[in-house]
């Protein structure tokens with residue numbers, strides 16, 4: 001029988017003490033929680049922040065106003081310390097850990113994505129707890145996830161997890177940031193994505209956190225679109241992972257959407273970065289959003305950027321709204337030659353789709369709703 005998988009993300013704010021250093025007691029508490037849910041039969045991938053905080057603490061620096069190279073240097077020092085702490089504490093339960101450091105480029109490449117999946121599933125099958133973090137020391141802006149909430153959601157996609165649990169210093173999503181709004185109420189269930197949700201979620205309330213509720217919301221959305229229930233909950237709550245495993249009301253639950261995209265389309269929607277764009281005329285927009293059709297050359301009005309065949313590009317309306325992402329069969333250079341030929345009134349024959357429907361994924365919520373509800 002396939003073991004259920006849980007991706008658990010812990011934020012810096014839940015691992016550090018008041019001075020910003022990694023707090024061994026908090027880390028040990030978390031490890032105890034992971035151990036208990038593993039004993040209940042779950043496989044767990046831990047996505048742990050805290051490298052920068054640990055490094056800053058070790059070097060005796062102050063957290064405020066660090067440059068990017070300083071943060072990366074701090075992460076180089078802190079990541080080793082962090083994994084050392086996990087190794088020591090998990091060893092008390094006889095559980096080995098494995099360090100997995102990822103950057104966005106690792107997820108963007110389909111080949112590397114599959115290699116990561118194989119490595120993670122091998123670790124899980126052999127009873128190891130993979131401990132994932134962003135590869136902060138080498139990650140430059142273009143290839144950064146930027147926040148571990150998004151990284152955790154993508155890891156959940158990679159391992160096809162059954163739960164994504166985002167543990168933080170607050171017990172869920174509130175109607176406003178509870179640090180500054182005493183009257184804020186917790187939202188226990190999210191079944192629909194409304195603009196209100198985005199308005200409620202603010203940035204980080206602490207000096208060590210990155211992204212706050214905003215990035216957790218974005219991460220939860222990636223998970224639910226992939227059919228994975230997501231929970232935002234307090235890291236300090238008793239038996240939190242066991243309770244998450246049972247689906248108890250212990251935070252904000254994000255319920256998955258009924259229609260689940262195939263794994264490759266999920267990767268394309270969330271794992272890839274676009275290299276350019278195709279501007280579609282209104283007929284093509286209707287064809288791909290309402291009839292789930294392939295994109296044919298006559299529907300392409302213009303091309304933006306430079307890309308090779310096989311690249312992932314955005315599909316935009318004439319007004320510039322991104323409605324889909326797809327893997328294009330023609331380079332930007334070839335498409336421009338064909339567009340010029342058409343503009344000059346010369347005949348244009350393209351014998352295949354520009355983007356095949358199997359390699360096209362709708363990214364605009366309204367467009368997705370139209371297709372999944374059938375109108």
Ligand SMILES: Nc1ncnc2c1ncn2[C@@H]1O[C@H](COP(=O)(O)OP(=O)(O)O)[C@@H](O)[C@H]1O
Pocket residue numbers: 010011012013014049167168169170172173174175176177178179200201202203204205206208209210211212213214
């Ligand atoms: N609507 C909201 N509901 C709950 N928390 C919110 C909200 N808006 C902003 N926050 C802030 O998000 C913080 C958690 O995010 P963050 O500091 O990035 O933690 P982590 O290090 O766990 O990722 C909370 O402490 C809170 O101040």
Ligand SMILES: N[C@@H](CCC(=O)OP(=O)(O)O)C(=O)O
Pocket residue numbers: 010011012013048049050051052053075133134136146147148149208209210211212
């Ligand atoms: N990769 C960084 C953490 C980035 C991050 O997202 O932090 P957090 O919002 O605390 O989860 C680190 O290990 O310090």
